[in-house]
Amino acid sequence: xxxxxxxxxxxxxxxxxxxxxxxxxxxxxxxxxxxxxxxxxxxxxxxxxxxxxxxxxxxxxxxxxxxxxxxxxxxxxxxxxxxxxxxxxxxxxxxxxxxxxxxxxxxxxxxxxxxxx
Amino acid sequence: xxxxxxxxxxxxxxxxxxxxxxxxxxxxxxxxxxxxxxxxxxxxxxxxxxxxxxxxxxxxxxxxxxxxxxxxxxxxxxxxxxxxxxxxxxxxxxxxxxxxxxxxxxxxxxxxxxxx
Numbered sequence: 543x544x545x546x547x548x549x550x551x552x553x554x555x556x557x558x559x560x561x562x563x564x565x566x567x568x569x570x571x572x573x574x575x576x577x578x579x580x581x582x583x584x585x586x587x588x589x590x591x592x593x594x595x596x597x598x599x600x601x602x603x604x605x606x607x608x609x610x611x612x613x614x615x616x617x618x619x620x621x622x623x624x625x626x627x628x629x630x631x632x633x634x635x636x637x638x639x640x641x642x643x644x645x646x647x648x649x650x651x652x653x654x655x656x657x658x659x
Numbered sequence: 660x661x662x663x664x665x666x667x668x669x670x671x672x673x674x675x676x677x678x679x680x681x682x683x684x685x686x687x688x689x690x691x692x693x694x695x696x697x698x699x700x701x702x703x704x705x706x707x708x709x710x711x712x713x714x715x716x717x718x719x720x721x722x723x724x725x726x727x728x729x730x731x732x733x734x735x736x737x738x739x740x741x742x743x744x745x746x747x748x749x750x751x752x753x754x755x756x757x758x759x760x761x762x763x764x765x766x767x768x769x770x771x772x773x774x775x
Contacts, residue, residue, distance in 0.1 A: 578766075585663065586702070586750070586766035632701050647764065649694075649701030 544569045544637040548650035556658045561620040563653045565633030568614065575616045576634040576647065577607055586632070592616065603627070628657045661685065663767035665751050671773045672741045680736045680770045684753030691734050692764060693726055694750040702750050708734060741774045748772070 549564040567573060577589040590601025597609040607618045616633060633650040664683045672678050684691050690709055694702035695718075704718040710731035719726070723742075728734040738745055748771045752764040 583768065585768045586752075588763050591763070634701075647692075647694075647702075647704065649703070651699070651701050 544573065544635050544648050546633050546635045546648055546650040548631075548633050548653050550653050551651065552654045552656065554656040554658060555623050557625055558622050561618070561623045561627065561655065563618040563631050563633075563655065565616045565618065565650060566614050567616060567633070567635045569635055569637045571637050573635050573637055575607075575609060576636075577601065577605070577616075577618050578632045578634055578649075580630040580632065580652075582629075589618070589631075623655075623657050625657050625659065628655055630654050663751055663753055663765050665749075665767040665770050667770060668768065669771050669773075671775065673775055674742060675740050677737065677739045678741055678772060680738075680749050680772070682734045682736070682751030682753075682767060684732065684734070684751070685755075685765055686732075688753035688755050688765075690754040690756065690762075690764075691728060692752045692754075693734070693736050694752065695720075696748040696750055696769070698747070705736070705749075738772075741772075743774050746772055746774045 545568045547566045555561055575592040578586045579589050580586050589605050590599045590607055592599045592609045600606045605620045607616050609616050630652045632652050634647045636647050666681045670678055692707050693705040695705055696702040706719055706726045707715040708728040711728050723739045725737045748769040750769045751767045754762040754764045756762045
């Protein structure tokens with residue numbers, strides 16, 4: 543079985559300051575991990591993904607995430623927030639051998655990122 | 660280029676009505692997924708197609724939910740005798756290959772269903 547926990551439902555930062563969105567996962571086997579972003583009235587967009595290659599993953603729009611197996615974490619960071627980063631962010635896990643959902647993704651409940659001017 | 664499209668974008672139904680939600684995946688994408696996203700929650704997996712074959716429907720919440728993809732392209736999610744708890748955004752996603760987790764899933768904008 544697989545699950546993912548996003549530790550903060552809301553995160554508020556000032557424009558130009560660093561962003562940290564926290565995610566912990568649980569997986570019986572070797573997980574693949576993703577971060578998706580959802581802007582209002584738009585489809586979910588993939589930010590980055592980890593699939594057992596480099597543990598530090600770089601994504602679009604300056605975001606990156608580090609896979610830490612010992613901590614079962616996959617936190618999303620960005621050095622400097624922009625107003626356009628305001629959105630809902632989802633941490634997602636899929637387990638290669640889960641057998642359920644046939645590569646369907648297991649989403650966290652989301653973190654709403656607020657950018658203060 | 661065209662992405663995943665869904666129609667209608669918004670649907671209001673009276674309790675007990677049947678509804679049909681349409682998904683047009685990206686042309687040539689083999690895999691198609693349906694998810695349900697309740698208010699304030701993350702999307703939850705409903706069902707998965709590889710071409711026209713429905714390989715997994717373990718996430719469908721009841722036998723009132725039915726999905727099809729008869730020609731391996733467009734898919735329809737049908738909900739019979741809608742209930743208030745069916746109110747949610749229904750998301751469709753497609754990916755190029757059958758091995759979904761190696762391939763990015765591209766999501767449509769969703770259909771927001773409200774059952775009164």
